[in-house]
Amino acid sequence: MKKRIGSRQILLLIMLFLVALIPMFIKTPYILSILVMTFYTASASLAWSILGGMTGQISLGHAAFMGLGAYISTLLLMNANFTPWVSIIVVFFVVGGISALLLSPCFHLRGPYFSLVTIAFGEAFRNLLTNWNYAGKGQGLLLPFGDNSLILMRFKSKAPYFYLALVMVILMYLLVKYIDQSKLGYALKTVREDEDTANAIGINPWKYKVIATFISCGLVAVCGVFYASYIRFISPDIMMQDQSVKFVLPAVIGGIGSAIGPLIGAIILTPLSEYLNATLSSIAPGANLLVYAVILIVVILFQPRGIMGWYENSKFKIKLNNWLDKLDGRKKE
Amino acid sequence: MENILEIKELSKNFKGLKAVSDVTFSVEKGAITGLIGSNGAGKTTTFNMISGVLVPSSGKILYNGKDITGLKPYHYTSMGIARTFQIMKPLKHMTVLDNVASGALYGRKGYQSTKQAKEYAEEILQNTGLYDKRYCLPGDMGTPFKKRLELARALATDPELLLLDEVMAGLNPTETDEAVELIRKINEDGTTILLIEHVMRAVASLCKKVVMMHHGEKITEGMPQEVMNDPYVIEIYLGKEES
């Protein structure tokens, strides 16, 4: 069966094209920064979803692995003048490897026990970095400022970061989508649903959890490289547990276990949160997180499978598909 | 005839409690063998040891003459052993087709692409009468279909020996007859079957040999009619099952 280019693909490309045009028309740094954060959060959430959504191992310590990525790339940049582009590869394998190694003894822990271990690891890493002289202790590290440089991933305006983040989120989405439909994805999903069944059909749950951790933590560390290059300041605070929750929420609200879920969740949540943070943080600190929490609680109580879970069973999906089919049909005539 | 599976003096203790003790029997290649006995007789424990879920306290399991005692359960599929669970374990958030495709991907067929695996899965679904439900979620189907799904997923791994744990429990007489036919068909296609079953009618019509267990021990084995007419067996089952 060959893939036909139908209205769905065309619509998607048009949308992508429009998004890519945004920096041409909107020059406000504030709006661009919101979009960059949205793409970044979506990427991190997509990375999380490989372990949390697809494999069902709810990690609440991913911010620590993101932070490790940010720290490693920053230290390499500051001490060895290492370009972040190479760091991306280094960080993927190093952080992926470290996390897979550290978490591998914990994979027979089921459900919330595993989450507890990831919290503990996150706190341990944060604590280590808070007290490590080389990594700037609790004050954190300031990345060197200077002229625009593509090699050093350093720009004065927001637009280049916008495109970087856009490419990152697209690649991340395509990767997650690909894994979801691949042989590996089937193993991960089977492990999530039932480990006994996985065993019974020849899937070694432990092995696939290690693989999922490697990919997921490695990718979130890559997001960390971007974060450090973009914000240009890192401190142990980026490894806090509530930062991990920021990666988890888009996936949960968008729909856990689907590739598009974290993306939709981030597109809805991050602008809202950034907006609230900017407008209310002086008069009502924490209002953005408050809204996060309320949305999370409402979604969990009324639509536990998230927005995508609702969409899959909704009339809206049928209508949308009918409409798209009609578009296709008209074109054929 | 050649034996595909030989169980030798198999025992399992749970903290001093003997769940299974010194059970010895064999499964003939190409035939259907039944494992019967009242609740708590140790049938499922025996099954779990044969399929690698539990490690035996003592004894040996030989598969095609090879000692497989204590192997991890996920090695079994590639050797050609597949099982179903008494308590159904469908992959709840995956469609029926994906459930079976998962089995096909990691079974002996060794498919690398999901497309091929899905095609094979569709074939299996057609043979097991689930094709119309292929896009359903397991939770939206009734018990008979869920039982079939267990069977289909195990079949998708292309087994040589199929272990069925009470696939007919909870089915009405018509559904039972359909299940019997399905199992017979699978067997005729060349798969050896070892099944645990309470439905005596099904056991009698399917099995070439039955092994009777009680309180963790093997009481007797033989042709279904012989075993069921054994006075001791009748005594155990009296008032519990009509045979």
Next chain:
Amino acid sequence: MSTFLQAGANGLMVGGIYALIGVSLTLIFGVMKIINFCQGELLMLGMYTSFVLYDQFGLDPFLAIPIVAIFMFIFGALLQFTLITRSLKDEDDDTNVLFLTVGLGILFQNLALLYFKSDYRTASSIFSDKIVSLGVITVSLPKLVSFILLIIVTALMFLLLKYTNIGKQIRATSQNKIGAEVSGIKTKSIYAATYGLGAAIAGITGACLMSFYYVFPSVGEIYGTRSFIVVTMGGLGSVVGALVSGIVLGLMETIGAVVVGSSFKDTIVFLTFICILVVKQRLKTKRG
């Protein structure tokens, strides 16, 4: 030697707090089989309740304990009855409850931030700034009183579980929910009561803590994580285990600080926790 003795005494006092918050968490787990990820925030709410009582009415944190306990009980019971119970329906899917309680934690923390701002608040007690000397060891009086209160609260809870009607119903529900239901126990109310009890104990811990520590919106994170460590070390659902491992954790922290220096003591604690968890689980799965 005296440094170690002093560290030991301090550890015992801190451990008392850890033990009590651990007990509250393990109680909820024992009955409802869920890990309550907002336990630390319940403690934080208890601290703020105690602070408000002090701030508005000048009530001593220790005298405020009964009020805090009752308030937190009602709050917890209502929370369980209205929200948490809804996501308990799906028996073998505990991720919903996990996310719900995480969400509640964020909610409480930021409500506190919104209302009380991020300032550190304190309340002083008649025992404040008083010190008891026992030979080479000195212990601050509020900590000592808190420790004694811990023992009293735990003893009371044991009596409640052992002898009262509701205690028996809670124990029955924790052992077998369906069996309890069949015997006419309204498990829904028992769940609410248990969660309320857990919240009340967390609140009492908070009130005790208020007498010698300060409160801020994210204070719950520190004690929440500690309470997870305590219950997993002591065995989820085991009250005695939580007591013992709470004390052990306190000692580990203070003595660890003497040995490796205070900056890395938390790292040591977390790593020890992970090791214990992994080893325990290994042993458990081996037996099966």
